[in-house]
Amino acid sequence: MNFSEVFKQSNQLCKVSPDGKYLATCVQYRLVVRDVNTLQILQLYTCLDQVAHMEWSSDSLFILCAMYKRGLVQVWSLEQPEWHCKIDEGSIGLLSSRWSPDGRHILNTTEFHLRITVWSLCNKSVSYIKYPKACQKGLDFSADGRYMALAERRDCKDYISIFVCDDWHLLRHFETETQDLAGVEWSPNGCVLAVWDSCLEYKMLLYSLDGRLLSTYSAYEWSLGIKSVAWSPSSQFLAIGSYDEKVRILNHITWKKLIEFEHPATITSSKAVVFKEVEKRPVVGTENVSIHQITLGSSLFNTQSKYEIASLPVQVTVVKPDLDRANPKIGISAVAFSADNRYLATKNDNMPQSLWVWDMQRLGLQAVLEQTAPVRCFVWDPRKPRLALCTGNAKVYLWSLAGCVSVKVPAEGNFQVQSLFWHGNGDSLVLLGKDQICLCYMHTSSCSVPVTLILSK
Amino acid sequence: MGDWWTPPMMPDPSHDTKELSSISHISMSPSRHSSSAALPKHSYSILSAFCTEENVQQCVTYINQEASSLGLGGVSLDSGGPGVSLNAVSALNLFYELLQLNRRNQRQLQDLESQQLKNCSNLEHLQTNNSRLKDQLEHTRRENSGLHEGERQLQLKIRTLQSCLKSEKEEVQKLQNIIASRATQYTHDAKRKERESAKLKERLNQLLVDKRDRKLAIEMVNCVSRSDGKRGLWKTGKMEARHEGEMYKALLSDYEARQQTLMQENSELKKLLQHMKKDMVSILSPKKPCSKAPPTDDSCTKAPPADDSLEQAGSEAEDEGDECSRDALEQVCGAAREQLANSIRLQWRRLKNHMQRLDSQVSLAASQEDTISIREHEEAMQRMRVELQQCKEFIQTQQQLLQQQLSSPFDDDTAALLNDGYTLEEKERLKEEWRLFHEQKRNFERERKSFTEAAIRLGHERKAFEEDRALWLKTQFLNMTPFVDRKRPAMIEGRSALSINAEPETKVLSTSAAPNTSVPHPGFTSNTPSPAHLPSTAELYRTLQLFPESRNPGRRGSNGFQSGDTLTKSRLRNSSTDCSIFSLLRDENSAA
Structure with missing residues (x-):
């Protein structure tokens, strides 16, 4: 594993272009575009204000920089550095901005979810979509970029509009059987739309592209419901994480529950491997701790860590949530399938230090990673069944079937990995610190960093 | 014992006498006369006066009265005598009667006493029992009351709990109502608020539209072409239709x-099913014959023939099912599938039956093994007994026959004949042995001859070898002499080797001329004898003559040659003797 130098960044704004060639980072009001391989600066753009949101267009030709406070969006071209575009949303204010899948339209959601403004870069035309719903995930483009599903709220009822992204033609418009729609998500093949209700009610609705209701699923009533949803890349499974600390997998044929994954506080499953991160502080004898050493060593706080395979049964650290407060820290907050559909990673909020990996072939628990700090972020490799995660310290953790690795980022200063994401080819990993970034290359040929690896049983 | 039990009707003075009499009765054998004699004596000794001379009459009447009251004969007085005297017979009778009575009474009294005692102890026992039971009763009563109390308390508790439950239920109801009302209120409020916000949004929207926000704008250097390179199209009905079409196409392709x-999976599953079925058939089919064969065996007599017939039917049905399923594979329809399922079910059942039968057979065999062995054992015993019987009979008959033979007269002729036969046989055998012995002897002789021949040959060979060696030694010796040119030895050696090869015949010839050559010849003159016979020496000489300065070696060489020759000769002789000895040894060996 190799690590690049550390670069500055602000607002965690760092994106790799969809074609994988460029790396764009925002530093205050400047946008820096680098070559991913050489990390040479290719372009430098100056925005009008501190950038709040940045996004590559799908064809990697344009970069959108949104300044929500100013209600401004600036678009830069990579091919023609002198070309620029500025969209002013006016006095109404800007809430969010995003590219349409074709990379020629920009969708701006205005304050109060009053409307969505669709700006065309082709002909400067502007169109509005009214009544968008303010919810967790009210808008989703299908994977092929052809359709857009939008949750709407009119007359205290939820509706879904399906648009054709080519010319923003309204294809379907239908009412949903939800109390308070919380999110919509297309299946990866773009034929099924999963719609779920807010956490007050466990309700999952599945609509066909043509607006037919395919199925309704509800696991229980009178309790907090769905917290997270994920489609498998093959559209075969729909994983639903809920507040009852379980993940339910629906199949794509009958849309019935296939299996239920519980997250018990005591792991007894004999087929699961529990990797426990063990921190190893450099051993310093108490009698020869001198001022010299203390002043010398920031290394004193430079803890190393490694994974140990815990023998079953294992007790997972559980944090008791405050149930009286809104959005209690309990339940499955994140679910993600690996690229090959083989594994499912989940995180239970009241077990913040552990990450669960499930085998979808065996439909059982595969591994549990018990970290020393709460898991901040975990991402699957887009090519391999390999999982990267970070816990807000100076280390990157990798899980694969072969075992678990903990790698310290050898950056100067205090580089704490807040979040991370993979490069599209799975060769490198972009680590985001508080105001820095660092690239981590996965080439195993030149291993310059001490790696502590434990092979699984 | 209880003197207070004495009958109270008797007057006090008789008290002691009675007792004493009773004691005497007990202590000694009841000789009534003696006792009756003793009694008056005793009674006379006491001067208590029941009867005096004066009141005899009264006494008699009194006694009579008393006796009659007791149902006894009275006492009569003799008035004939000088005084008044008692009729002895009647008095004695009465006395005897009284004594009897007394004794009876005594016995009765004893019985009654013992009865009394028994009763007393009984009473005591009953009393204690009674008290115990009373205690128990008391205890149970107390317990009962305690339980009653407990029950009462529990009931009280139940009542309070019930009331509590009721109140709780009411509260729950109330709370639910409150929740419901709150929920409705909340939803109502939420809706109202939402409507308000919607209205506000609408208003805001309107305002925005009306105001014509100046700032709302897009600034661009120049327009960008579409990503697909095409021009934007107008929204028309045709476009709509096209979108619909595309959508349906996508859906259709997905479906x-x-x-x-699904089809693929289905076919794979079917294949698997078929495979399983085949496996099952293959598992079942080889078992069929063996499961059909056992009925002859007594262990399987329990397996009913109905089962077998069922199996046959099953197998037939299965064959049908097999075909059906094969058809089903080709034509995918519900009925076929059902058939398939049916056939599978049938086979499963069959398999189950089979397994069950196997199990039962195993258990049966386990249970029957002992009995079978016993039965078999018994059968064998029977058989052996019969055999034994037969053998015995056979032996008996044989013995009988032998006896008959022995008992019958033995004539000499037959004996002589028999003896003759024996001697002849022996003679024959001896002759045979003789012949064998002769053959062996001849063989030995032949062998001995061959050995002697071999020994002679060996002697010859040895002689030849000795000659060779002598020659070789000679040449070696010659070569070692300092007069020989140092450049030569290789050549000379080569020649000598050659000569050795060519020599054997010449040597054999030279043996006849040995005496002549054996004479030592000093100097050069000695080289004359038969150079042609010994070409090697001749050659040697020739080479020596070529080099005149080497004189001594020549002579030495002749010496060597001569000595070598004699040596070989003697050796030959020795060897011949050796040979003879050897052959003798061989003879001895062969004779042994």
């Missing part, structure tokens, strides 16, 4: 793909 995968 098709899904169906494809």
Whole structure:
């Protein structure tokens, strides 16, 4: 594993272009575009204000920089550095901005979810979509970029509009059987739309592209419901994480529950491997701790860590949530399938230090990673069944079937990995610190960093 | 014992006498006369006066009265005598009667006493029992009351709990009502608020539209072409239709793909099913004959023939099912599938039956093994007994026959004949042995001859070898002499080797001329004898003559040659003797 130098960044704004060639980072009001391989600066753009949101267009030709406070969006071209575009949303204010899948339209959601403004870069035309719903995930483009599903709220009822992204033609418009729609998500093949209700009610609705209701699923009533949803890349499974600390997998044929994954506080499953991160502080004898050493060593706080395979049964650290407060820290907050559909990673909020990996072939628990700090972020490799995660310290953790690795980022200063994401080819990993970034290359040929690896049983 | 039990009707003075009499009765054998004699004596000794001379009459009457009251004969007085005297017979009778009575009474009294005692102890026992039971009763009563109390308390508790429950239920109801009302209120409020906000949004929207926000604008250097390079199209009905079409196409393709995968899966599953069925058939079919064969065996007599017939029917049905399923594979329809399922079910049942039967057979065999062995054992015993019987009979008959033979007269002729036969046989055998012995002897002789021949040959060979060696030694010796040119030895050696090869015949010839050559010849003159016979020496000489300065070696060489010759000769002789000895040894060996 190799690590690049550390670069500055602000607002965690760092994106790799969809074609994988460029790396764009925002530093205050400047946008820096680098070559991913050489990390040479290719372009430098100056925005009008501190950038709040940045996004590559799908064809990697344009970069959108949104300044929500100013209600401004600036678009830069990579091919023609002198070309620029500025969209002013006016006095109404800007809430969010995003590219349409074709990379020629920009969708701006205005304050109060009053409307969505669709700006065309082709002909400067502007169109509005009214009544968008303010919810967790009210808008989703299908994977092929052809359709857009939008949750709407009119007359205290939820509706879904399906648009054709080519010319923003309204294809379907239908009412949903939800109390308070919380999110919509297309299946990866773009034929099924999963719609779920807010956490007050466990309700999952599945609509066909043509607006037919395919199925309704509800696991229980009178309790907090769905917290997270994920489609498998093959559209075969729909994983639903809920507040009852379980993940339910629906199949794509009958849309019935296939299996239920519980997250018990005591792991007894004999087929699961529990990797426990063990921190190893450099051993310093108490009698020869001198001022010299203390002043010398920031290394004193430079803890190393490694994974140990815990023998079953294992007790997972559980944090008791405050149930009286809104959005209690309990339940499955994140679910993600690996690229090959083989594994499912989940995180239970009241077990913040552990990450669960499930085998979808065996439909059982595969591994549990018990970290020393709460898991901040975990991402699957887009090519391999390999999982990267970070816990807000100076280390990157990798899980694969072969075992678990903990790698310290050898950056100067205090580089704490807040979040991370993979490069599209799975060769490198972009680590985001508080105001820095660092690239981590996965080439195993030149291993310059001490790696502590434990092979699984 | 209880003197207070004495009958109270008797007057006090008789008290002691009675007792004493009773004691005497007990202590000694009841000789009534003596006692009756003793009694008056005793009674006379006491001067208590029941009867005096004066009141005899009264006494008699009194006694009579008393006796009659007791149902006894009275005492009569003799008035004939000088005084008044008692009629002895009647008095004695009465006395005897009284004594009897007394004794009876005594016995009765004893019985009654013992009865009394028994009763007393009984009473005591009953009393204690009674008290115990009373205690128990008390205890149970107390317990009962305690339980009653407990029950009462529990009931009280139940009542309070019930009331509590009721109140709780009411509260729950109330709370639910409150929740419901709150929920409705909340939803109502939420809706109202939402409507308000919607209205506000609408208003805001309106305002925005009306105001014509100046700032709302897009600034661009120049327009960008579409990503697909085409021009934007107008929204028309045709476009709508096209979108619909595309959508349906996408859906259809998805469904098709899904169906494809399902079909594939289905076919794979069917294949698996078929495979399983085949396996099952193969598992079942070889068992059929053996499961059909056992009925002859007594262990399987329990397996009913109905089962077998069922199996046959099953197998037939299965064959049908097999075909059906094969058909089903080709034509995919519900009925076929049902048939398939049916056939599978049938086979499962068959398999189950089979397994069950196997199990039962195993258990049966386990249970029957002992009995079978016993039965078999018994049968064998029977058989052996019969055999034994037969053997015995056979032996008996044989013995009988032998006896008859022995008992019958033995004539000499037959004996002589028999003896003759024996001697002849022996003679024959001896002759045979003789012949064998002769043959062996001849063989030995032949062998001995061959050995002697071999020994002679060996002697010859040895002689030849000795000659060779002598020659070789000679040449070696010559070569070692300092007069020989140092450049030569290789050549000379080569020649000598050659000569050795060519020599054997010449040597054999030279043996006849040995005496002549054996004479030592000093100097050069000695080289004359038969150079042609010994070409090697001749050659040697020739070479020596070529080099005149080497004189001594020549002479030495002749010496060597001569000595070598004699040596070989003697050796030959020795060897011949050796040979003879050897052959003798061989003879001895062969004779041994």
